[in-house]
Amino acid sequence: MRLTIRDVSEAAGVSIKTVSRVLNKERYVRDETRLKVESAIEALGFRPSAAARALAGKRSFQIALLYDNENAYYVFDLLAGARKCCLENGFRLIFQPCDIHSPRLIDDIRALIDETHVDGIILPPPLADVAALIEELHRRDVAFVRISPGTEPEASSSVHIDDCAAAEAMTTALIALGHRRIGLVLGHPDHASTSDRLDGYRRALAAHGIAEDPAIIQPGRYDFESGRAAGAALLDLPEPPSAIFASNDEMAAGVLAVAHERDIAVPEQLSIAGFDDTTLCRLVWPPLTTVHQPTQQFAYVATALLIDGQAEIRRRKLDFTVIERGSTAPPGGSAA
Amino acid sequence: MRLTIRDVSEAAGVSIKTVSRVLNKERYVRDETRLKVESAIEALGFRPSAAARALAGKRSFQIALLYDNENAYYVFDLLAGARKCCLENGFRLIFQPCDIHSPRLIDDIRALIDETHVDGIILPPPLADVAALIEELHRRDVAFVRISPGTEPEASSSVHIDDCAAAEAMTTALIALGHRRIGLVLGHPDHASTSDRLDGYRRALAAHGIAEDPAIIQPGRYDFESGRAAGAALLDLPEPPSAIFASNDEMAAGVLAVAHERDIAVPEQLSIAGFDDTTLCRLVWPPLTTVHQPTQQFAYVATALLIDGQAEIRRRKLDFTVIERGSTAPPGGSAA
DNA sequence: CTGTTAGCGCATTCAC
């Protein structure tokens, strides 16, 4: 029926163990033998059964990428990064949504581990900060890497940028343009980045002697609708801000939509800045100034850390960039 | 080490085979016995190894969703629909990108089949129309369902809407608003929907005695940038159209961006219509009129067809809807 | 450097 390692061993005239060695890139195989086996594999078009490998061995060559996020662009970027690394290393990616507020969260992930024998798990925010999950993963001795964790830095390997510094840089850039009244749209309360970005914003204001005004700090949820609502609230203020910094790009898009509705020219009359977690801003609204966050790289590096499989805990810090697009000069004179 | 079916059988005081029967929902198990086994499974938190099941049995409880598409929203929708159906049926979803123009396409999919033992494959456009792939899948006797295939309707089960009728309805709606000069932005040449939508557009024009003008039919690639380029080409015409119908929403978004750049009010001065394959339009541009295509349902139904697993070929036709958002009245008088 | 033996955890024949 199915082509097996035995067929390959017969075709190559070696034992099945030797074929296995070649498959697993083990040492102690003579080059000549290896070549013989490889050409037999090639000639037959043999592909080892992942199920059999997982069952017999310690590894399954599978990595799970979990997510609790409705932002298609963001998730797609994570996926692309993780997949690229998997492909390069002969791994498969299991991609699974979950709900950090579900009572079955831990159970579901336990099921994932037991059923699939995954070799490692990637936890993007907000999953990176679910204490019960981290604890369970440790108890089960499953390797995992967190993306942008806000808590327990020593609990696992992780990948992050300095969100606080990035938000500070962005805010400082707006101040450098002459803005003194800069609105902020906060991120989703479940995400650690939300408070980090707020901290950065505050730090920049403080450094320039600008008093914080709670009226121009609006809640958000990292999605378009909440950005739109926050933008409306800010622009309808008796004394609206001259610039608005949204904690991610979906929300910046929402703010921009409101500005269009109000016939406020961007960036001439209002500067809008965003954290581009996704490609949405880059795609649709070039005039926005953004902090570029390397989402795809997060997933790539996290996967690499998992596959390298050192037990040691490593923190990888990636770079961010503030990108100026179009003019973000302060308004001519409409605001106070 | 690991919890196995044997542990469950001992806890429940039955044989391994009986546990297996319960796991697979086979008949011929007394209710009492079933309950005993189920509570033992629950108590121990047992989860059967997918690898062992795939290796020993005929089924792997895995379905693969392939895609060759860079549209994050579209792919995310497909994923959501397929995943929902998998979850309801105890299946896992393997999610894998590919490239229909790669010489290794068939080999990659062969590898997928052999390595993972998938029970079935879902082929969204443009994969649904790769003849060599369909042939290979038949040769290997692997179940598959195609989404919106343009060719060989009897080659497999499939899910689709009537793209031609939908485009005709959309175009007719624009004509009903008084438009006589309606630009069209074509889709990606690899996709069957592209020509179907063109056909529908033509049919509507013909039905209303409007002559087709090749100058206002622009090529596109189903992405934002091509929509932007097509929009610019159309709006820079000496005699620009009063309405533009983009073959999907990413391109409609591109057209809208150009309209904004040109200070053309939408929908007051220009009507823009799109096929909303994704949620982009719904999210960002409420004034657009769209044909709603149930992308998520496509994937859900395709997965269900696969899991039901009847060998027979079934064609499922889903509904589309033309949705009016905001006014799409023809321009006051800027166009000819 | 290479081969032999014994399972991994389950579904699948069959008996009972």
Add this chain to the structure above:
DNA sequence: GTGAATGCGCTAACAG
């Protein structure tokens, strides 16, 4: 209705 044996395709721990 239920149970005991056999093997899926591969890796592991040993020999040589």
